[in-house]
Amino acid sequence: GGTSAPSKKIGLAISTLNNPFFVTLKEGAEAKAKELGYELVVTDAQDDPAKQAGQIDDLIQKKVSIILLNPCNSDAAKTMVEKATKAKIPVISVDRGVNGATVLSHIASDNVAGGVMAGEELLALVGEGAKVVELQGIPGASATVDRGTGFHQAVDGKLNVVASQSADFNRDKGFTVMQNIIQANKDIKGVFAHNDEMALGAVQALEAVGMKTVVVIGFDATDDAVAAVKAGRMKATVAQKPALIGSMAVDTAVKYLKGETVSAKIPVPLELVK
Amino acid sequence: MKQFHFTIPQQYSSLIGLLLLGLLLSILSPHFLTISNLMNILNQVSLNGLVAVGMTFVILSGGIDLSVGSVLALSGALVATLLKSGISDVVSIVIAVILGSLFGLLNGVFISFFNLQPFIVSMAFMTMFRGATFVFTQGRPITGLGDSGMFVAVGRGEIVGVPWSGIILLISFIATAFILNKTVYGKGIYAIGGNAEAARLSGLPVKRLRASVYAISGFFAALASIILTSRLDSAQPLAGQGYELDAIAAVVLGGTSLSGGRGYMVGTIIGAFIIGILNNGLNLLEVSSFYQQIVKGAVILLAVLLDRRK
Amino acid sequence: MKQFHFTIPQQYSSLIGLLLLGLLLSILSPHFLTISNLMNILNQVSLNGLVAVGMTFVILSGGIDLSVGSVLALSGALVATLLKSGISDVVSIVIAVILGSLFGLLNGVFISFFNLQPFIVSMAFMTMFRGATFVFTQGRPITGLGDSGMFVAVGRGEIVGVPWSGIILLISFIATAFILNKTVYGKGIYAIGGNAEAARLSGLPVKRLRASVYAISGFFAALASIILTSRLDSAQPLAGQGYELDAIAAVVLGGTSLSGGRGYMVGTIIGAFIIGILNNGLNLLEVSSFYQQIVKGAVILLAVLLDRRK
């Protein structure tokens, strides 16, 4: 390395590639980087902030010119940003914000707002007072916390949430947990799942017992879920446009590297696919 | 005949745990003791049950197999791909199950013929197979598997209300219990788990026996993957994560010793049902997911305490 | 003196693995062999290294501890809460480490005094402690821990460029290697792992020794939690998930036998560095994350193959 021209390397630290959402985000970023002639270095923290901290260190070692950080956890990312800043590498936060430290720019769509959007849609479809189920993500994960918060903002006091159970963002568990909940609640009208994987598992479980009228709303708008919405098996899913987030992040980074100014907050609009 | 006389009392204690748990849930939830819920449990237990059946062979032989969850994911991805490419369901299933057994056997070859520790070898393959699944699926579910009869039936079908998956589990259980108790092969597994050196000096093919149990474990992981893939109508790259722990827990709850040579297939099935019923009950009782883990851990600890024998 | 003569050749092979890996990475990446990257690795290894140091005691005694990750999370939540409530950093750290040791000891009590299998007991506690962490933190990270000097230093500070966390690791390593080799207590751990019945016949307090190693393991998990909490300036409810496998892998890569009684602390440190350097190298080489798992598994398998001895 040394003192030659700033490298054309951009670091992208992803929280987890075990989730198709972030796989799509990564692919959006990769496509954009290729188009602009930059090299993208991607790391995968498998949702472990400690691992991510190490990966940020590794990216600093590699002297990337800018880091796109998709934090596993907004609070835990603070020290990573501080470290990168100290090494004179700017950070752009992607999809999740960073609490307690300043980043160059924040590119995301808001999980809490998405939760509200899903909750309002569900309320509109099943009517006030109906019994509904919430399938939660991995306990303690930030998407679980934020989407749950938004959902409850929208429906508390208006819908009767008879069961809130965790299915770990997993289709397989979504299926089993839904199956079990059905045993005790045959009269539910709707389901909100914190992601599409669990929503699709729930759809399978509901279809298996013939409860095809139950409204299922997911989150993420993965290909599978969009197809299910088209086929009428799911009612809606909140689209965060991961590919767009990824490509906008790279775009913003390149603008900054070329000396343009970038705004501190770039919202990516949410959309309800129904 | 006489032998059963000796084995039943040893299973007694874990059976008591199961019955106590069932009784408790019947009292706490009116939804627990219904035909539909029991079939539901049978259906849910089938996955962990099948993996645990294979794991029982491995543990009896004195080994451990952490790769089952990844073998499950990889076989699931394979069967899904085969189905999508238009190959008939029976052929796809057979190929996937054979490949799954071979993946398992890879563990066995390294453990047995290179004499390495099972924990670390199967952990390395757990990582490798998971990576292979990601590469193979590009990190995305494989969906749109079509409606070919046999494949759909395996995970979603029923016969007079009993899920196919449950029937597969029961057949597997009876067949393997028979193999372990009544065949030379089964006794050989116990022998190498009990004292590998004595087994070698008694002329048993220790290396081949040891390698074979991992193939069996892979076989059952692949079988479970077919049911799971059918049930979700899609293959998931993350499928089966953490299944190894659930399967080991089922085996150990059933009274089988992790040091090998001691245990029974009956116990494993009881263990798998304890875990399955526990998960079902926690959902039925709507225990908050934060507290679920505390309860689950405590019940497992209680069950092994009940099962304790000198 | 002479004893080192005996121990070094046995470590030789895993050391060779480590050096080979280091050499390869030095050739492949210009960023690898720099002071700053080496310090970076030291910093990254410290967490797994500390947990593995504790795990070594457990494994040498013939047991296993799956609860370390959850103990880490719970202790982290505790130290964060103590700090936020205004208690001084030294006192908070001491309390958290003591509580962590007690959590570990709970495993030990059940395993030793009720004579239960370590795998299942520590798995039950892994689940329970994780649940307790969720309940305690309400599933949210605890942040805003302030800037008290000692606490910040532990995870983020340096002395002449060497991270504190690395220094803590090295001190822990030297102290424990010393305990295992030179004290009666250490001999006792080897003895119960080597042949518990023989140890009993020699009058060793087998039960107490066996229980104690889990307290040690809890102690080091809690120590790691302090570093992690400081490094992230927040306590995470999901912290430490999967750490047990990495720690066990480090111990086994270091040549320690999972059946107990055989192994060395030196090996564990080498093992932890193999894993740490591997992770660092894969990132420096920009291996795609799907392929990383395949490479990682393969390298671990290769390392144990290199280390193989009759």
Add this chain to the structure above:
Amino acid sequence: MKLEMLGICKSFGPIQVLKNMKLEILPGEIHALVGENGAGKSTLMKIVGGVIQKDAGEIRINDKLVEINKVRDAERLGIAIIHQELSVIPDMTITENVFLGNELRTLWGLVDEKTMNREVTKVLGKLGLDVNPKERCKNLGVGQLQLVEIAKALIHRAQLIVMDEPTSALTDYEIERLFTIIRSLKQDGVSFVYISHRLEELFTICDRLTVLRDGEYIGTSTIKELSFNQVISMMVGREIGDRFPKKTNRPGATILEVHNLSSTSKFHNISFNLRRGEILGIAGLMGAGRTELVRALFGAEPADSGEIWLNGKRVTIKSPKDAMALGLGFVTEDRKTEGLFIDFSLHFNIIATNFKKLSTYGLLHQQRIVPYVESLIQSLRVKTSSIYETAKNLSGGNQQKVVVAKWLGRKPTILILDEPTRGVDVGAKREIYEIMNDLAHQGVSIIMVSSELPEIVGMSDRVLVLRLGHQAGMLESDITQERIMSLATGV
């Protein structure tokens, strides 16, 4: 030290093993404790050692009532036990094993390896074992391990030393050294309880003797007042006749030839042949390479060079499986680690060598198995409550019979026995000898490794003597203990 035990009772489950047993040991006395296999000798001594607890009775030491609830209690009272079953920790060094639980410490409280190694070297030297104290025990032979166990008891400076079959794998040379040590400790007032099925030893070393039968006290007497046969009849409650049964075998044609068999550092250029219906003894001092030689014959460990011919054809034996296919059987030296599935039933142990014959298409014939097991158990008179009893719960001698049984069932044409009567009582020994003679009479060829010279002399048609891994000679006739010893020691 004076020890009295009175009214001792002990049951394992429904089986009462000790019934109102008593024992009195005087200061500076060497007291023999004898009885058949399973009589309860080890059980009684485990109670003294705090390994197990008595159900009833009292123990007095120097006329003071004491409670011994754990091993430490016994140690504090100055009691040390050499257990019948080896209980060393294989991965630890000799020194670590010898001092386990009683490590010497430096001023800093740390383990004092240097002094300990020195002490151990001294004790091992006295016992005639010349090995590095830093050697790991897993690298030692059974005989050497037995000396380590003895060293362990000696190092404690105990006032009462219980030796439960200390010499079952030792040769006369080491035994003589052991006796020298025992005698000198006796001068210092140390008392000994000495258990052995080698009755000659008792007459050499012991002062008095207590006999135990089926857990009951039979009598105590001064040993000089008794004859060999009187001791035997007190033990078994009947006359058993000659120690060695009459031989009726007639060795036939050569069936096995061994040419220049070698294994680096273990044995070198061993050549001999074996005839049909012959009993070939292999003798030598401890560590002479006898066990290694027969293990190589059986394919348990590879030989480096040499040839084996069977029935005029050259054969290669790479594994026990190969050997078994050629009609060989092998009763191993260490029953606990190599011979038995110690946690499994007798039933399982006995069929483990013979799965093929007891099954078709891999399916076991339960109906055929039970009579098979029962007939073997009866013909060897194994003392057990059931064929489903766990091997661990049998007395040492009965365990040994189980190992013999599992090979007899195969009807081998060549049977290799490594220390076949280790820990077996006189009555049962005779039964094993009779079985050997019967087999030889039927044309089975037998190779017997033994450290017990009377047994070698009494049973063998010819004797191969090894010294330091080399063939010292083959005695064809006029076999005497003196001639064997002179070949074995080279003097």
